[in-house]
Amino acid sequence: MIRRLPGSARVALAFVLLLWIVAAVSPAFTARAADIRLEERLLPPSLAHPFGTDDLGRDLAARVIAATPISLTIGLVAAAVSVVVGFGVGAAGGYLGGVADLLLSRLTEVVLCFPVLFLLLALAAFLPPSPATVVLAIGLTTWPADARYARAEILKAKNLDYARAAKAAGARPARVVLRHLLPNALPPLLVSAAFGVSWAILAEAALSFLGVGLPPPAASWGGILSAAPSYIEEAWWLALFPGLALFATVSAYNLLAEGLRQATTEAGGN
Amino acid sequence: MGDARRVGDSGEAELTRYVVRRILLAIPTLFGIVVLVFLLLHLAPGSPVSASGSPESGRRVSGAAREEMRRLYDLHLPLPERFGKWIGRVVRFDLGESFVDRRPVSERIREALPATLALNGLALLLTLAIAIPLGVVAGGRPEGPFDRISAVALFALYSMPVFWAALLLQSLLSVELGWLPLYGVSSDDAPGGIAGIGDRLAHLALPVTCLTYGSLAFLARIVRAGVVDARSQVYFTAALARGVSRRAALWRHAFRNALLPVITLLGLLLPGLLSGSVIVERIFAWPGLGRLYFDSILSRDYPVVLGLSLVGAVATLAATLAADVAYAFADPRVRESA
Numbered sequence: 001m002i003r004r005l006p007g008s009a010r011v012a013l014a015f016v017l018l019l020w021i022v023a024a025v026s027p028a029f030t031a032r033a034a035d036i037r038l039e040e041r042l043l044p045p046s047l048a049h050p051f052g053t054d055d056l057g058r059d060l061a062a063r064v065i066a067a068t069p070i071s072l073t074i075g076l077v078a079a080a081v082s083v084v085v086g087f088g089v090g091a092a093g094g095y096l097g098g099v100a101d102l103l104l105s106r107l108t109e110v111v112l113c114f115p116v117l118f119l120l121l122a123l124a125a126f127l128p129p130s131p132a133t134v135v136l137a138i139g140l141t142t143w144p145a146d147a148r149y150a151r152a153e154i155l156k157a158k159n160l161d162y163a164r165a166a167k168a169a170g171a172r173p174a175r176v177v178l179r180h181l182l183p184n185a186l187p188p189l190l191v192s193a194a195f196g197v198s199w200a201i202l203a204e205a206a207l208s209f210l211g212v213g214l215p216p217p218a219a220s221w222g223g224i225l226s227a228a229p230s231y232i233e234e235a236w237w238l239a240l241f242p243g244l245a246l247f248a249t250v251s252a253y254n255l256l257a258e259g260l261r262q263a264t265t266e267a268g269g270n
Numbered sequence: 271m272g273d274a275r276r277v278g279d280s281g282e283a284e285l286t287r288y289v290v291r292r293i294l295l296a297i298p299t300l301f302g303i304v305v306l307v308f309l310l311l312h313l314a315p316g317s318p319v320s321a322s323g324s325p326e327s328g329r330r331v332s333g334a335a336r337e338e339m340r341r342l343y344d345l346h347l348p349l350p351e352r353f354g355k356w357i358g359r360v361v362r363f364d365l366g367e368s369f370v371d372r373r374p375v376s377e378r379i380r381e382a383l384p385a386t387l388a389l390n391g392l393a394l395l396l397t398l399a400i401a402i403p404l405g406v407v408a409g410g411r412p413e414g415p416f417d418r419i420s421a422v423a424l425f426a427l428y429s430m431p432v433f434w435a436a437l438l439l440q441s442l443l444s445v446e447l448g449w450l451p452l453y454g455v456s457s458d459d460a461p462g463g464i465a466g467i468g469d470r471l472a473h474l475a476l477p478v479t480c481l482t483y484g485s486l487a488f489l490a491r492i493v494r495a496g497v498v499d500a501r502s503q504v505y506f507t508a509a510l511a512r513g514v515s516r517r518a519a520l521w522r523h524a525f526r527n528a529l530l531p532v533i534t535l536l537g538l539l540l541p542g543l544l545s546g547s548v549i550v551e552r553i554f555a556w557p558g559l560g561r562l563y564f565d566s567i568l569s570r571d572y573p574v575v576l577g578l579s580l581v582g583a584v585a586t587l588a589a590t591l592a593a594d595v596a597y598a599f600a601d602p603r604v605r606e607s608a
Contacts, residue, residue, distance in 0.1 A: 106295075110302035112538075113583040113590075117545035118563060119310075122575060125567045126313040202431055206549060209433050210564065228437050229553060232452070236441040243434030251429040258425075 009259020015252040023069035032059055033066035034217070042235045052237035055227055060237060063224055064245050070220045071249065074135055075201035081139025082200070083193045086146025091177050091185075093147075094154030105151070108144045116141050117206065124207050129215040138203045142196060149192045153185035187264035194257035198250045205246050221246045288598050296591050303583045307576050308356050311343060314572050342366055342573065365577035370569055375577040378562060385455065386551070386558030390543045392474065393481035397539075401486045402525075402532075405493025409528070410520045412498050420490070428487040432546055436480045436553045443476065450475050453555040477554040481546050485539050492535060496528025503527075533600055537593030541586045 005013065037057035045052045051060035093104035111119075123137035157163055158181060166180045205222030207213035214220055221242045228239035340346055344355045359366070365375035404424075408417040444452040451457065451473050456466070500506055501524055509519040547560030555561075559578060566574035 103298075106298045106302055109299045110306055110583075113299065113303055113541065113586040114306070114579060115541040115544035115548075115582050115586070117548045118579050118582055121548065121564065121567050122310055122579065123313070126310075198429070205431060206433065210549070210552065212567070222433075225433065225437070232437065232440050233445050236445070239434065239437035239441060243431065243437065246431055247429060247434060250431070251426065254425070254429050 004263040005259045006262055009256050009263075012252040012255035012259065015248070016256060019068060019072060019249060019252070022065060023072050026065050026068050029062040029065045032062040033219075034058065035062075042231065042238075044235075045237055051241040052235065054224070054238060055231060055235075060224075060241055063219065064221065064242050067220050067224060067242070068245070070214065070218055071201055071204065071222075071246070074131065074138075074204045074214075074220065075197045075253075078135045078138035078142075078200035078204065079193055079196035081135060082143045082196050083146050083189060085139060086143035086148075086192075087150045087182075087189065089143065090147035090150030090152075091154045091181070094151035095158055095173060095177050095181070101151075104147075108147045111141065112144045114141075116203070120203060120207060121210070121212060124212045129212075131214060131218070134204055134207060134213055137207070138200045142199055142203070146189070146192050146196065149188055150185060153188055154181055157181050157184050187260075191257055191261045191264060194253055194260055198253035198257070201246070201253070202250055285598055289595050292591060292594050292598075296587060299587055300584065303580065303587065304357065304360055307580045307583070308353060310579060311356075311572065311576055314339070314570075314575075338369065339572065360580065365580070366573035368566075368574050369571045370566075370574075375573050378574060379559065379578060379581060382557060382559045382562040385556055386544075386547055386560060389474070389477055389481060389550070389556060389558060390547065392478045393485070393543060394539065396478060396482045397486045397489055400482075401489035402493055402529075404486075405490040406497050406520060406525050406528070408490070409494040409497025409501070409524070410516075412501075417494070424487040424490055427483045428491075430483070432480055432484060433549050433553060435483065436476070436550060439476050439479065440553075453553070455557065477550045477556055480550045480553075481543060484546065485542060489532065489535065489539075493528055493532060496531055497524045500524035500527045530597060530601060533597045534590075534593050537586070537590035540589045541582070544582050544586075 035058060037053075040049075040053050040057035041055055043049055043053040043057075049059050049061065051064060054060055054063065089104050089108060093101040093108075119141045120137050123140065124133060127133040127137070154177070158176075163176060163180055166176050171179070204213060204220060205225070208220045208222030209226045211226055213222060216223075224242040225239065225246075228235075228242075231238050344352050347355065363376065365379075367373065368375055368378055371378075404420060408414075408420045411417055440452055443450045453473075455470070455473055457469050457473075497520070501520075506519060506523055509523050510516065514522070544560065547558060548564050549560070550556065551558045551560035552564055559582075562574065563578045565571075566578070
């Protein structure tokens with residue numbers, strides 16, 4: 001699989017792995033990230049503080065590093081929720097067809113009609129604030145894209161010989177879908193999931209930026225950025241560095257997804 | 271010509287059948303939207319569901335507000351009756367009164383609408399005006415230098431969080447260079463007449479840019495893919511063989527075919543723009559629907575939240591429906607036979 005990835009996607013994959021390594025060592029920075037020194041507030045970047053300091057004198061570089069695992073994990077788990085729900089709805093509709101497909105397709109369309117951020121904000125603000133709420137809110141608003149992917153894949157595959165053979169051998173629908181169709185639909189779903197991770201990371205950052213994401217003291221990149229507008233006239237570094245981490249991460253996942261898509265469509269084309 | 275006539279009839283009938291089918295399919299979707307908003311209401315703190323659940327940390331509602339919710343949404347009634355009343359009110363376009371200022375929700379939405387329309391309308395125009403030529407030129411020479419450079423740039427724009435872009439633009443263009451105002455709709459001391467229009471445009475520049483670049487990156491990639499696909503079709507080669515110039519073949523033949531999928535995508539851009547409005551209007555203190563929605567979420571003004579969700583989703587449904595019908599009419603395979 002990796003050997004078929006284009007060069008840009010391999011670089012992206014390496015960067016994603018590096019991010020997870022940073023996330024693994026980040027607990028070493030949490031003490032520094034929480035170290036409030038009011039006499040050092042809003043210092044511009046320097047050797048002592050490469051990203052500068054925030055409005056409470058905390059080292060911004062340490063805070064950005066300490067936030068890595070939160071942003072990455074929420075992105076991954078929320079994307080997983082989205083893929084599981086989306087695959088369930090899409091595969092059920094595609095395999096069962098008829099009325100079930102009509103209803104599930106309408107359900108997908110209904111959710112697609114809502115502006116994502118409207119639903120996200122309502123869910124995140126109405127449910128008790130916790131990481132689980134954020135993950136659920138993101139997963140439950142972004143699954144329609146995965147459902148459409150899954151449905152299309154299942155429709156393509158369900159009349160192929162191996163699926164008919166499994167059915168003729170007496171396998172139940174759930175078994176046909178999970179044991180026979182799912183493995184074959186996996187590559188496109190993987191692409192959808194990789195795009196989903198970057199989406200989920202952005203969504204979490206948007207929620208935290210707007211102040212309805214993770215409850216304090218947990219701080220994601222979006223949460224760190226939420227302080228930036230108040231100091232836009234005096235401290236540009238508050239906006240630049242946490243956003244840069246976010247941008248680089250989202251770009252890497254998008255590049256990886258794009259490369260996976262190329263690799264799988266080329267492989268499937270022959 | 272009898273044959274052509276018959277073909278024409280069947281094409282028209284097919285078109286009509288398609289449009290009718292599309293509208294019929296939209297009815298259950300519309301119903302689903304109304305149900306989903308109804309469910310959203312039951313998540314709201316103060317509603318029966320959350321009252322019986324665990325105590326909400328820091329999200330308690332006052333007794334008065336709870337009483338208000340009960341009265342407004344008939345929460346004392348059993349579920350089926352409550353749902354019936356909700357449907358009845360939606361059908362009459364009665365979205366209730368805002369908890370904050372007691373005014374009808376529809377009035378508050380109407381007040382905020384022009385600001386959002388101006389912002390999103392300009393963003394949409396700008397998106398089309400840039401994305402289409404960009405996609406056509408890039409797709410005209412796939413893997414050429416322009417295609418490669420624009421691909422990287424579009425990819426970067428696509429991955430850029432809108433609130434980060436807004437903050438960077440503000441610190442560079444407003445704070446450092448002082449070229450554009452930081453936020454707001456107009457300056458306090460704005461002169462009238464022509465100079466006043468200039469002031470308004472200066473205030474629009476940054477928020478419109480922030481709303482534009484994301485959909486631009488998305489759309490340009492779609493147009494490019496369509497043009498690349500069209501270039502490999504027989505009609506394109508045939509046009510070149512007839513002696514049509516490369517530029518004319520690109521714009522008259524490849525582009526027109528690449529435009530078809532763009533029509534259907536236009537409907538889907540609407541929810542994205544509304545989502546973007548929430549963030550952009552908040553950062554730039556823009557008095558539109560996005561800001562109204564966010565403020566209502568923060569102040570727990572449920573009638574406004576539910577009303578705006580309903581209006582946003584129904585508008586999107588209408589836009590996708592219109593786009594699909596327009597597509598059916600624009601597709602020459604249907605139109606020319608009709």
